[in-house]
Amino acid sequence: MRYTYEGNGYKGWEKNLDFFGKDFLVELFYKMLRIRMIEEEIEGRYHDDFMKTPIHLVIGQEATAVGACSALKYSDLLYSGHRTHGAYLGKGGDLKKMLSEMHCKSNGCVGSRGGSMHLIDPDVGMAWSSAIVGGALPIATGAALASQVRKENNVIMVFLGDGGTEEGVCSESLNFAALKKLPIIFFCENNFYSVQSPLQTRQPKRDIVRWAEGHDVNAIAVDGTNVLDVYKTARNAVEDIKNGSGPWFIEAKVYRFRAHGGAGDDSKTGYRDIKEREAWEKQCPVNSYSSFLMRNNILANQQRLDMERKIKIEIKDAFDFALNSPEPQKTDLYQFVYAD
Amino acid sequence: MPWDEGLVNSLVYDEPDPDQGRVLSYPHALNESLDLALSGDPSVMILGQGVDDPSAMFGTTKGLRERHGNARVFDTPLSEEGMMGICTGAAMRGMRPVYMHNRPDFILLAFNQLITHASKCHFMDNGLNKVPLVVWAAIGRGWGSGAQHSQAIQGLLIGVPGLKIVMPSTPYDAKGLMLEAIYDNSPTLIFEHRWLMKKSGFVPEKKYTVPIGKGIVRREGKDVTIVGASHAIELAFQASKKLFEIGIDVEVIDLRTIQPLDDEIIGNSLKKTGRLLVVDTGWAIGGVCAEIGFRAAEKWFSDLKSPVRRIGLPDVPTPAGYGLEQFFYPTADNIAETVREMCVKK
Numbered sequence: 001m002r003y004t005y006e007g008n009g010y011k012g013w014e015k016n017l018d019f020f021g022k023d024f025l026v027e028l029f030y031k032m033l034r035i036r037m038i039e040e041e042i043e044g045r046y047h048d049d050f051m052k053t054p055i056h057l058v059i060g061q062e063a064t065a066v067g068a069c070s071a072l073k074y075s076d077l078l079y080s081g082h083r084t085h086g087a088y089l090g091k092g093g094d095l096k097k098m099l100s101e102m103h104c105k106s107n108g109c110v111g112s113r114g115g116s117m118h119l120i121d122p123d124v125g126m127a128w129s130s131a132i133v134g135g136a137l138p139i140a141t142g143a144a145l146a147s148q149v150r151k152e153n154n155v156i157m158v159f160l161g162d163g164g165t166e167e168g169v170c171s172e173s174l175n176f177a178a179l180k181k182l183p184i185i186f187f188c189e190n191n192f193y194s195v196q197s198p199l200q201t202r203q204p205k206r207d208i209v210r211w212a213e214g215h216d217v218n219a220i221a222v223d224g225t226n227v228l229d230v231y232k233t234a235r236n237a238v239e240d241i242k243n244g245s246g247p248w249f250i251e252a253k254v255y256r257f258r259a260h261g262g263a264g265d266d267s268k269t270g271y272r273d274i275k276e277r278e279a280w281e282k283q284c285p286v287n288s289y290s291s292f293l294m295r296n297n298i299l300a301n302q303q304r305l306d307m308e309r310k311i312k313i314e315i316k317d318a319f320d321f322a323l324n325s326p327e328p329q330k331t332d333l334y335q336f337v338y339a340d
Numbered sequence: 341m342p343w344d345e346g347l348v349n350s351l352v353y354d355e356p357d358p359d360q361g362r363v364l365s366y367p368h369a370l371n372e373s374l375d376l377a378l379s380g381d382p383s384v385m386i387l388g389q390g391v392d393d394p395s396a397m398f399g400t401t402k403g404l405r406e407r408h409g410n411a412r413v414f415d416t417p418l419s420e421e422g423m424m425g426i427c428t429g430a431a432m433r434g435m436r437p438v439y440m441h442n443r444p445d446f447i448l449l450a451f452n453q454l455i456t457h458a459s460k461c462h463f464m465d466n467g468l469n470k471v472p473l474v475v476w477a478a479i480g481r482g483w484g485s486g487a488q489h490s491q492a493i494q495g496l497l498i499g500v501p502g503l504k505i506v507m508p509s510t511p512y513d514a515k516g517l518m519l520e521a522i523y524d525n526s527p528t529l530i531f532e533h534r535w536l537m538k539k540s541g542f543v544p545e546k547k548y549t550v551p552i553g554k555g556i557v558r559r560e561g562k563d564v565t566i567v568g569a570s571h572a573i574e575l576a577f578q579a580s581k582k583l584f585e586i587g588i589d590v591e592v593i594d595l596r597t598i599q600p601l602d603d604e605i606i607g608n609s610l611k612k613t614g615r616l617l618v619v620d621t622g623w624a625i626g627g628v629c630a631e632i633g634f635r636a637a638e639k640w641f642s643d644l645k646s647p648v649r650r651i652g653l654p655d656v657p658t659p660a661g662y663g664l665e666q667f668f669y670p671t672a673d674n675i676a677e678t679v680r681e682m683c684v685k686k
């Protein structure tokens with residue numbers, strides 16, 4: 001096992017419950033559970049081949065998506081890389097539009113021009129995503145520049161992976177964001193692998209946080225399996241930025257329970273130890289948080305079951321909607337090459 | 341005087357006719373257009389390496405920071421890919437950046453953001469976002485620019501859907517096309533030519549635009565059509581004067597923009613002349629020459645009286661040395677000779 005969980009779970013967090021408020025604590029859980037169930041359903045149906053799109057599931061990475069996005073307002077903008085499902089749903093994206101996009105339908109988020117890696121919806125501030133690793137980083141930085149020049153008083157957040165930090169453009173973006181003190185949060189989900197390549201074959205043994213700090217941005221590590229830690233840290237960063245701190249870089253150590261892309265786990269191919277995954281699964285963001293809430297009498301088992309029932313219905317409706325949605329037409333292809 | 345300045349200063353251009361109106365140098369015309377754009381629209385910003393230094397990008401950006409402030413006119417880190425993405429992101433959020441480079445060679449570092457992002461954003465997101473971005477650079481030539489500081493890369497980019505490519509040849513067009521490019525909502529590249537920076541010409545003081553996608557007949561003629569843009573027009577002009585003396589009447593079409601390409605103006609001219617020579621400042625293979633030549637075969641074959649010819653750069657990188665350069669770049673004489681061959685009845 002190369003990469004082990006080093007956090008403390010929710011130990012000590014019961015002292016902070018009043019800070020969050022009961023309704024909000026439950027809401028965070030609902031959002032994570034919903035993403036988990038949506039992802040599992042997508043996975044389960046993937047080989048039906050109605051979703052003719054690559055998928056990058058966020059099973060295991062729900063706490064980062066929900067924690068980080070919950071610190072944002074609608075007017076704050078989110079950018080992401082290829083792993084968009086969690087970001088899109090966390091930011092409040094419409095499930096029907098998402099599934100339509102994944103089913104290549106004309107009423108998908110971007111009219112079947114993007115697929116699962118380009119779940120974009122300005123209505124909820126899901127501003128853009130790039131399927132090129134690191135590609136969204138300067139674009140988000142440019143959005144932060146525009147916000148600064150136009151005095152829009154919002155915050156930009158961009159998701160990246162550990163692999164994304166290796167792209168030259170990541171350094172270029174951090175440098176420029178620090179130079180101009182831009183209102184941006186670089187949120188790095190360090191899941192230790194780029195496809196099947198472990199971190200240790202790609203980077204020297206050093207803290208990503210320390211590396212980020214070298215660009216003169218504020219940087220901090222959080223437990224990416226702990227939604228409260230993620231939320232609190234992101235919220236502090238947002239407030240700090242509003243007070244003029246300039247950019248933040250947040251590294252969340254977390255684990256993806258599935259293969260880099262597609263359905264199912266591929267650990268058995270040998271690039272990572274199955275025991276490593278199993279160890280992280282004990283730290284499952286959804287279940288560990290559920291147990292924490294139940295221990296503290298904030299969530300009851302029946303409540304969780306009710307939630308699951310409700311979400312199941314929502315998912316089924318959304319899949320039915322997507323499957324029955326219209327196909328794009330030939331004339332659609334030639335639209336939007338140039339902008340009017 | 342250093343060799344490079346001496347060479348560019350020694351270029352001789354036709355004197356503009358002062359009766360036409362106010363005469364401005366090429367960089368001054370650009371400076372005026374940028375100034376007007378910044379004054380007229382708070383979303384315009386000008387950035388690039390050294391835009392606020394004393395040499396001010398050949399003088400094109402002189403005084404702009406002082407007049408419009410550091411928030412909208414600023415020097416950048418040496419991060420071509422990053423800055424191209426930053427411009428793209430800012431453009432998608434309501435800014436109109438003009439990102440300036442000394443040389444197109446530096447844009448090659450930013451191809452990921454330019455080609456794989458900026459040009460496609462509007463298409464990929466089904467029209468949700470627009471990218472009103474201008475990328476500007478001046479093609480180098482001579483004084484040892486060599487393989488890495490002289491690349492005319494329009495040919496690499498003409499096949500990228502979503503980009504517009506502008507290549508002005510006069511101070512008048514430089515100003516009008518710059519303003520048009522800034523107001524355009526698609527990413528637009530402007531390739532100037534370093535050698536045109538010494539040219540002067542008639543430039544009205546007012547704000548005016550030159551349309552993107554429309555060429556102009558610079559010289560009417562009945563025997564042969566020469567099509568090109570930018571500095572190639574200068575050479576075509578010189579050649580056409582020589583040819584007139586020997587009784588060959590050349591029509592010179594300045595495309596002004598090579599993407600979108602003005603097919604109509606070429607087609608109309610060929611109906612009259614039936615002979616086509618394409619000249620370009622870039623490589624002949626696979627670029628502007630190749631594209632226009634193919635269109636001729638596809639659309640205007642029945643109008644042609646002789647095979648289409650092209651004059652671009654030969655299939656080798658640019659040499660740095662002065663001697664080798666003489667064999668590398670097309671000249672007015674090459675053009676005249678080619679046209680003469682085309683007119684000889686077989």
Ligand SMILES: Cc1ncc(C[n+]2csc(CCOP(=O)(O)OP(=O)(O)O)c2C)c(N)n1
Pocket residue numbers: 082083131132133160161162163164165191193194195260
């Ligand atoms: C520039 C570029 N190089 C390679 C790829 C292929 N690729 C797609 S996702 C990925 C892994 C990226 O890892 P990371 O940034 O850590 O994100 P994760 O997949 O772990 O969320 C790679 C290499 C790509 N899309 N873009």
